Amino acid sequence: MAMRRVVAAALLACLLLPMASVRGRNITAMLGGYKEYKLYNKYLSETKVCDEINARQSTSMTILVLSDDAMSKLVSDAGESLAAIKNALRLLSVLDYYDRKKVKKYGSESAATLYQATGDAVSTTGNVKVTDQDGSNYGFASATPGAKVSTVTKEVKTMSFKFSILEISAPVEFDGLFDTPTTSNLTRLLEKAGCKRFAALVASTGVLKTYESAMDNGLTLFAPDDDAFQAKGALDVKNMSSADLVTLLKYHALPEYYPKTSLKAVKGPLRTLASTKAGKDDVSVVAQGDDVSLATGGGKSRVADTVLDNTPFCLLKVDSLLVPAELAGAPEPAAPAPSPTEAPQSSPPAPQPADASSVAADHADHKSKKASSAVASRSVGGTFAAAAVCSVVLASLL
Template identity: 40%
Template sequence: MASAMKTTVIFSLLSIIAVCHAHNITEILSSDPSLSQFNSYLTQTKLDDEINSRQTITVLALDNGAMSTFTSGKPLSVVKNLLSLHVLLDYYDPKKLHSIANGTVLTTTLYQTTGSASAQEGQIPYNISVLEISAPIIAPALLTAAGSDVNLTAVLDKAGCKTFASLISSSGVLKIFQNQMEKGITIFAPTDEAFKAKGVPDLSKLSNAEVVSLLQFHALSSYSPVGTLKTTKGKLATLAPGGGKYDLSPSTSGDTVTLHTGVDSSRVAGTLLDSTPVVVYSVDNVLLPVALFGESPAPAPAPESDSPSPAPSPEADSPSPASTPASSPPSPASAESPAGESPAERPGTDADDSSPKNGVAQRKGSTLFIAVVLSVAFGVISLVL
């Protein structure tokens, strides 16, 4: 490729760590003060959460001297993209380095994902490797930041979230979101199909203040990329005022993140924009807060009488013995169910939440591979972009 750029760097083996439990990249790097800046930027960009949420990974670390040049004059969003090139979604240890055929292997970097790559196929599920390299990997195409002046409505319109874009514009919530962008914001934008789904309330029956609260409920006052959502325990406070009844509770299954409101739930379907400190997701359903729509009712049990009912009279509405045994109690499947649902349908409504269909793993984006050319004899890693 004419646009390809080759960077050759000398490396030293910093540490190889194999653990049987979740790793913590911040703790691992903190043992070496010369990597403090690299460690700090992983935390600032929330890449540490993404690294910690993965199981098989190799981190190419830079010392403080290299980081000073690497980050000088660059916004945090650009630094994050460049640091993502230094995280390989594979595990390299001395044995594996020596066994690479012809000294060359094609691997994938974290930049290719938004935190929702496919499961680590064929990998040992509990390894992390940290290698120190002497020079950064630079991809010129990643040096441009989206910035806080991003056209949010254009991003939403292009992604099929025109209804949400129109609502935040007409209600004045767009201005609230724009003011929050410099400090950090996470936006969950329902798709146009989500607003047409069965059960979505008629927004025209809400007051202007309630519509504003509903829309603010779809945003967090902090930057939370996918890795952070996957590692979050407990509730997330939204921009909507009103305390706990406007909180979201995330859950994770594999690479799928689901948001629970107390009324309904929705899968995080894709990442529309990730430019630190702004991230915008699309979600499958409109998020309905408890404060406006009340708690989701528990499935109603089959009707029961306070006292035992007498056996039915053979003369009253009794089928002939040939058809059905007399006095036979109704089967559980025939008991009344709310809204005509069978009991098998009532335990939950999120059966599709863990489906990879249209999930974040399918987000279209730049595909960037790094060919890691390893010459063990000379201690050289040559990375071809």
């Protein structure tokens, strides 16, 4: 009986091996050992594009990286605007796997990117074109007509049909890539988002100036919609003192840039504009799948929509008021402990090199592969890897 339990545990561990490697994919850690991409890696972190890449663990991706010289040009072209640089880095994050062998086998084609996936792009402007060039060369360009091709100069890392990091010679750009929405009128943004009551309170209390002064250095604003003020049990803001109302409004803002995808990875409490040094009036994030909520002294509030993501400012809509503990008449909430599966890893597992003996033996239907390449690669590659390890483990036990 004891031997059966040991064998069962070994089998379970084998089956979980592919899943562990998927969870460990971390783009900034992968690039951390390359000095030539230090500037690129820096902006991946500052714009939080790294979180968007890491969140797509089940998606086959190709990350187009730039050396420090090429990245400096991109930063200059973007006018040093973080929001514009974020657009460019999203365009360089391709939602499919590519390497030299695949391109030589299938030729030129169009591929979607994170920029297209955000909904900011118009038509196919957020796509890139993969181009087969003379000899062994290949490159990437904007899908707009006449765009200049940036040649792949180095295959930095490749994990066959799962994930690749390719160095390209120059940034991929197109007219309009660096255009970003204006944030000059925060009150109007709130009103257009259906948060008129919140906008009126922010303006009348003077907290609007506090928000505006923080926007350039990093601000995440959680705006409750108009229905939140009418919900059962909602605070009666009309009868609140001026000091309490200011505390309530400051409690709806973080002095850092946290788009929704980045909130999912947060461990522990987050400081708000109302927080004290002792941690009073912090909020905690509760994430489950794609759902993100904020735990406060007055319960939980769901992050419903992204109204504006304009690095380093992010405006998110919530479906109920965020109420600090002293206004809710409840003790300060304890930060939820992360589950074992959510515990951060000290370092990601090293990606395995591409199989040089096979280009696409398990991908006969190329078009169908593009729609489900991540699932197929893990089902096939992960199964064979687990089976190989399992056979060794079982042989040693039996």
